[in-house]
Amino acid sequence: MNALLGRLLIYFALAAAASGAVLALTAGARPTEQRTKLARTLGLAFALACLLATLVMVGALLQHDFSVSYVAQVGSLSTPTVITIVSLWSSLEGSILFWAAVLGIYTLFWLRASRDRVDDPRTTSTLGVVLAVGVFFTFLIAAVANPFLDTPAPIPADGPGPNPLLQNHPLMIVHPPFLYLGYVGMTIPFAMAFAALLAGRVGPDWTRSLRHWILAPWAFLTVGILLGGRWAYDVLGWGGYWGWDPVENASFLPWLTATAFIHASMLEERKGLFRGWAMVLVLTTFALTVLGTFMTRSGVFNSVHSFTQSAIGPVFLAFLAVVVLASIVLLAFRIHALEPGREMRSAMSREGAFVINNLLFVVFTFAVLIGTTYPLLKEAFTDRKVSVGGPFFDDFAVPIGIAITFLMGIGPALPWGRATARDAGRILALPTAVGVLTALLFVALGIDHFVTLLALAAAGFAVTVSFRDMFAPVFARRRAHGGGFFDAAGATFRRTRRRNGGQIVHVGVALVVAAIAISNSYQVKTEGVVRPGGSMDVGEYTLVLGGLRAVDDPHRHRQFADFVVYRGGEKLGVLSPAMNHYATSMNPIGTPAVMTGPEHDLYLSLMHLDAQEVGLRAYINPGVMWLWIGGLVMLLGTLVAAWPERRRARSAARETEAVAEGSA
Amino acid sequence: MTVSESQSRAAAQGRPRVSWPVLVIGLIIVVPLIVLLAQGFKYDPRDISSPLIDKPAPDFALQTVDGDREVTLASLKGKPTVINFFSTWCLPCEQEHPMLIAAARAYGDRVNFVGIVFEDTRAKVNQWLDRHGGRGYPVLIDVGGPAAIAYGVYGVPETYFVDARGVIRSKVKGALTFGTLQSQLEAMQ
Numbered sequence: 001m002n003a004l005l006g007r008l009l010i011y012f013a014l015a016a017a018a019s020g021a022v023l024a025l026t027a028g029a030r031p032t033e034q035r036t037k038l039a040r041t042l043g044l045a046f047a048l049a050c051l052l053a054t055l056v057m058v059g060a061l062l063q064h065d066f067s068v069s070y071v072a073q074v075g076s077l078s079t080p081t082v083i084t085i086v087s088l089w090s091s092l093e094g095s096i097l098f099w100a101a102v103l104g105i106y107t108l109f110w111l112r113a114s115r116d117r118v119d120d121p122r123t124t125s126t127l128g129v130v131l132a133v134g135v136f137f138t139f140l141i142a143a144v145a146n147p148f149l150d151t152p153a154p155i156p157a158d159g160p161g162p163n164p165l166l167q168n169h170p171l172m173i174v175h176p177p178f179l180y181l182g183y184v185g186m187t188i189p190f191a192m193a194f195a196a197l198l199a200g201r202v203g204p205d206w207t208r209s210l211r212h213w214i215l216a217p218w219a220f221l222t223v224g225i226l227l228g229g230r231w232a233y234d235v236l237g238w239g240g241y242w243g244w245d246p247v248e249n250a251s252f253l254p255w256l257t258a259t260a261f262i263h264a265s266m267l268e269e270r271k272g273l274f275r276g277w278a279m280v281l282v283l284t285t286f287a288l289t290v291l292g293t294f295m296t297r298s299g300v301f302n303s304v305h306s307f308t309q310s311a312i313g314p315v316f317l318a319f320l321a322v323v324v325l326a327s328i329v330l331l332a333f334r335i336h337a338l339e340p341g342r343e344m345r346s347a348m349s350r351e352g353a354f355v356i357n358n359l360l361f362v363v364f365t366f367a368v369l370i371g372t373t374y375p376l377l378k379e380a381f382t383d384r385k386v387s388v389g390g391p392f393f394d395d396f397a398v399p400i401g402i403a404i405t406f407l408m409g410i411g412p413a414l415p416w417g418r419a420t421a422r423d424a425g426r427i428l429a430l431p432t433a434v435g436v437l438t439a440l441l442f443v444a445l446g447i448d449h450f451v452t453l454l455a456l457a458a459a460g461f462a463v464t465v466s467f468r469d470m471f472a473p474v475f476a477r478r479r480a481h482g483g484g485f486f487d488a489a490g491a492t493f494r495r496t497r498r499r500n501g502g503q504i505v506h507v508g509v510a511l512v513v514a515a516i517a518i519s520n521s522y523q524v525k526t527e528g529v530v531r532p533g534g535s536m537d538v539g540e541y542t543l544v545l546g547g548l549r550a551v552d553d554p555h556r557h558r559q560f561a562d563f564v565v566y567r568g569g570e571k572l573g574v575l576s577p578a579m580n581h582y583a584t585s586m587n588p589i590g591t592p593a594v595m596t597g598p599e600h601d602l603y604l605s606l607m608h609l610d611a612q613e614v615g616l617r618a619y620i621n622p623g624v625m626w627l628w629i630g631g632l633v634m635l636l637g638t639l640v641a642a643w644p645e646r647r648r649a650r651s652a653a654r655e656t657e658a659v660a661e662g663s664a
Numbered sequence: 665m666t667v668s669e670s671q672s673r674a675a676a677q678g679r680p681r682v683s684w685p686v687l688v689i690g691l692i693i694v695v696p697l698i699v700l701l702a703q704g705f706k707y708d709p710r711d712i713s714s715p716l717i718d719k720p721a722p723d724f725a726l727q728t729v730d731g732d733r734e735v736t737l738a739s740l741k742g743k744p745t746v747i748n749f750f751s752t753w754c755l756p757c758e759q760e761h762p763m764l765i766a767a768a769r770a771y772g773d774r775v776n777f778v779g780i781v782f783e784d785t786r787a788k789v790n791q792w793l794d795r796h797g798g799r800g801y802p803v804l805i806d807v808g809g810p811a812a813i814a815y816g817v818y819g820v821p822e823t824y825f826v827d828a829r830g831v832i833r834s835k836v837k838g839a840l841t842f843g844t845l846q847s848q849l850e851a852m853q
């Protein structure tokens with residue numbers, strides 16, 4: 001029953017998306033009120049059908065309805081309820097259904113947000129492109145990876161349960177949906193850029209709206225990437241948070257181009273510069289999310305993330321090809337139709353900094369892309385398997401990262417238009433001094449690695465500019481109007497909210513850069529075999545193995561090794577890394593244990609465990625906590641920047657903000 | 665302004681201007697990438713080669729699950745042998761088992777089929793066999809896993825193809841399809 005209902009809903013969604021896409025795209029060219037309205041109704045039908053189908057699946061999972069093929073594949077009576085719900089995205093078919101549901105949610109938001117813009121043909125074309133993407137995903141569900149098939153008789157009484165990695169850590173519950181929200185969310189900016197090119201018209205309003213729509217998925221992607229890092233850190237047990245794994249790279253690539261667009265769009269909005277370029281970035285971002293999905297779903301790349309090889313790969317590749325070829329052809333035909341932007345007056349200006357920023361991000365994107373696809377290239381020509389390791393990526397990621405961090409300080413400090421060398425020197429004197437002081441401070445703390453110090457100096461430099469940028473207008477207002485600091489701050493921040501949001505994100509990025517620089521160069525690692533009662537030293541810590549204990553959950557058997565942690569004779573606590581055995585998996589999966597502090601983390605991971613002894617890997621990871629804090633600061637900044645304005649206040653706020661930024 | 669006016673006029677006359685640099689640069693970046701990704705389908709990243717290929721297959725002497733008969737590899741020489749490692753807790757094993765039974769029926773006179781149970785109990789295996797197509801060939805229990813270790817089993821299901829002289833010719837990880845089985849057997853003739 002559930003299977004049939006799900007199938008019907010998916011077929012309905014497919015039909016609605018297909019007819020809606022055709023109608024909306026033709027109506028966009030020759031708009032009539034009637035056709036626009038019908039297209040929007042079909043969009044609504046598509047969105048609701050996708051959501052309903054997903055709810056049917058969640059219901060089937062909760063009822064343990066093993067007559068639905070997907071439930072028979074990932075369900076199990078012994079799995080806890082929360083895990084049963086999230087097993088919706090634990091396997092290929094379910095994750096694509098979830099994908100469609102997220103696209104449905106975004107479609108609903110777009111329909112609502114564009115209610116007062118239905119006259120603009122670009123609005124209707126945008127819907128058309130979104131629905132065209134919807135056609136692909138619903139087709140995929142209906143024809144290639146259908147989770148709603150009937151289980152062939154006899155229907156099993158119980159199932160194997162989802163992938164053990166999913167059950168091993170609560171972050172696995174939130175990491176994938178954040179990435180999906182980020183990936184799928186890029187559909188709307190893509191559709192908006194596509195529609196703008198179709199119409200041959202961009203303009204500051206459309207760009208501002210586009211940036212608004214890209215901020216949400218960008219923030220989801222940022223959080224998703226960091227949660228993925230946190231998950232790797234807490235679960236995989238190799239002591240790190242980022243391994244340049246193909247799928248990690250896949251999520252990082254669209255993040256890079258989306259970040260580049262957010263900056264390029266400000267040039268477009270304020271100066272009318274690089275209009276076509278900004279559209280290229282949006283189109284590329286979406287293509288990279290499709291590439292990323294292809295990487296996880298095709299089985300072409302080997303990674304902790306990839307699902308088994310399936311028929312879905314070629315279909316996804318075809319979709320990717322259609323997306324990029326359509327984008328290129330559209331760009332080639334329509335880029336002239338966009339009104340040409342103005343000339344840039346001087347390289348030594350905020351515009352100049354934005355351009356260099358974009359160049360760096362593009363180089364970064366290409367380098368990561370090449371590193372990720374190199375193993376395929378090598379195998380295609382020499383038939384040998386290679387893997388590209390972290391050092392390759394670090395070789396370019398470190399210098400580009402440091403350059404971007406410096407630029408993050410230079411850009412906002414320079415004025416629009418043109419600055420003389422003397423102006424620039426005057427403006428950058430204070431941040432430079434703080435940057436140098438930051439480096440000296442860390443030298444005093446014992447850091448002597450040159451590149452690390454350079455990164456820290458860049459972070460200090462950028463943070464100074466961000467704070468000055470946020471607070472200088474407050475002081476200026478106090479000088480002009482008098483009054484208390486908080487009154488002035490309140491009045492100023494209301495006007496400069498969006499800009500301050502950006503600066504808060506910059507502070508977060510600076511923290512992330514500093515944390516990466518320190519944790520990568522100063523990790524301490526010790527390995528050894530410990531017997532109960534025995535001990536092992538790592539850095540200033542002594543770890544005494546107090547004992548071993550076993551815990552049986554319904555779906556797994558866990559063995560803990562309890563280590564008492566001492567520092568200088570003082571007992572700090574107990575860390576209990578574990579080994580988990582799942583009924584459905586042959587290899588045990590370890591769970592590391594971490595003691596977190598502002599200075600460093602003590603990180604214990606088991607290599608093996610039996611009745612007599614424990615193979616232990618102990619790490620001291622300096623500064624890692626600041627990575628997560630930096631991520632939270634980035635999220636906070638995005639929320640500040642993207643918080644919806646009240647409708648009436650919107651246009652007034654925009655004007656004053658423009659004036660404020662012009663004078664800053 | 666005049667530039668854009670002339671452009672819109674050109675567009676209105678049905679002569680859309682094409683930006684050749686955009687088209688060419690875009691295609692130069694994108695087409696090789698797509699071709700490269702398509703190449704990827706030819707390889708399986710999970711294809712882990714075994715050092716045992718073209719080496720003599722390790723011998724084993726194991727009991728059958730449904731009786732006390734002992735089967736050794738040496739006793740199977742003279743005909744090619746298909747050795748299938750499986751267990752009841754593995755889903756792909758369920759998928760391939762009926763096919764293996766059918767294949768044993770089809771090739772049984774020319775090829776030996778042997779199943780070796782991996783990390784599982786006798787009782788569970790017997791139940792499982794009853795549910796999934798029965799036992800068309802000897803199924804052996806590998807208590808403590810000496811055979812699995814000798815063959816370097818990485819994860820079940822895993823199938824080894826041993827030729828008539830007792831040399832391992834290939835191994836296949838994951839669920840077998842009839843097509844793969846057929847081509848592997850033909851390669852051993």
